[in-house]
Amino acid sequence: MYDEDDLLPVSALMHLVYCARRCALIHIERLWDENRFTAQGRQLHERSHEQDAETRVDLRAVRGLRVHSLRLGLWGQADVVEFGRLPPDSTGGCELEGLSGRWQPFPVEHKRGREKPDLSDEAQLCAQALCLEEMLGVAVPEGAIFYHQPRRRHPVEFTGGLRRETETLAARLHELLRAGVTPPAQYERKCRSCSLLDLCLPQTAGQRRSAKRYLASALASAAAVSAQPETRDPGPATAVDGGGPP
Numbered sequence: 001m002y003d004e005d006d007l008l009p010v011s012a013l014m015h016l017v018y019c020a021r022r023c024a025l026i027h028i029e030r031l032w033d034e035n036r037f038t039a040q041g042r043q044l045h046e047r048s049h050e051q052d053a054e055t056r057v058d059l060r061a062v063r064g065l066r067v068h069s070l071r072l073g074l075w076g077q078a079d080v081v082e083f084g085r086l087p088p089d090s091t092g093g094c095e096l097e098g099l100s101g102r103w104q105p106f107p108v109e110h111k112r113g114r115e116k117p118d119l120s121d122e123a124q125l126c127a128q129a130l131c132l133e134e135m136l137g138v139a140v141p142e143g144a145i146f147y148h149q150p151r152r153r154h155p156v157e158f159t160g161g162l163r164r165e166t167e168t169l170a171a172r173l174h175e176l177l178r179a180g181v182t183p184p185a186q187y188e189r190k191c192r193s194c195s196l197l198d199l200c201l202p203q204t205a206g207q208r209r210s211a212k213r214y215l216a217s218a219l220a221s222a223a224a225v226s227a228q229p230e231t232r233d234p235g236p237a238t239a240v241d242g243g244g245p246p
Ligand code: SF4
Pocket: 018, 019, 020, 021, 022, 025, 185, 186, 187, 188, 190, 191, 192, 194, 195, 196, 197, 200, 201, 202
């Protein structure tokens, strides 16, 4: 069990699946650079949190619900958790304040773009489900990801395999951030759409260097050069004026 002070953001799992270095650059070195894709994603999440809750006869949708798990050491904010009313004789689900009956939580995450080839979106959603299970003491067997290109709901079953994968990722995330060492860059096709490409410099900054230290040393070198007194003998004015490049 983790302390509340040790909780890490669920969203970091997504970065870890994409690239461990990206995760470290954001969460260890505190670097972030927004590109067109991340800006669209952020606006989408902000819009999905605009309304707090909406209740229909058999459905209560809660937006921006904060969730956490002390077992996994994670916290997050679920875009939408839909609570579906269960049949009157059901003993499953949970109770909701101010509403009669029992309700089954169903997390829905909104994503810009289309389904990804890796498990990043599913792991993030599964982590939210595991948080809800711990907080509400209720089984959450499935949820969905709503992709906006094309607009479609992708159902996700929280299988034993996905749960184990998510738990392993959460443990790896804690190890990575506890160690505090940014993994070396490895240039791959995915780097081209990474918003941190210009800060990470996977092709030019040196495979084992921290991007932050690289930037700091580059800035220090530039400052040292500009602060240096001019030592070259300028020579006679006529020679400089008419001599061309050295
Ligand atoms: S540019 Fe490539 S190596 Fe660097 S953080 Fe992004 S995905 Fe990882």
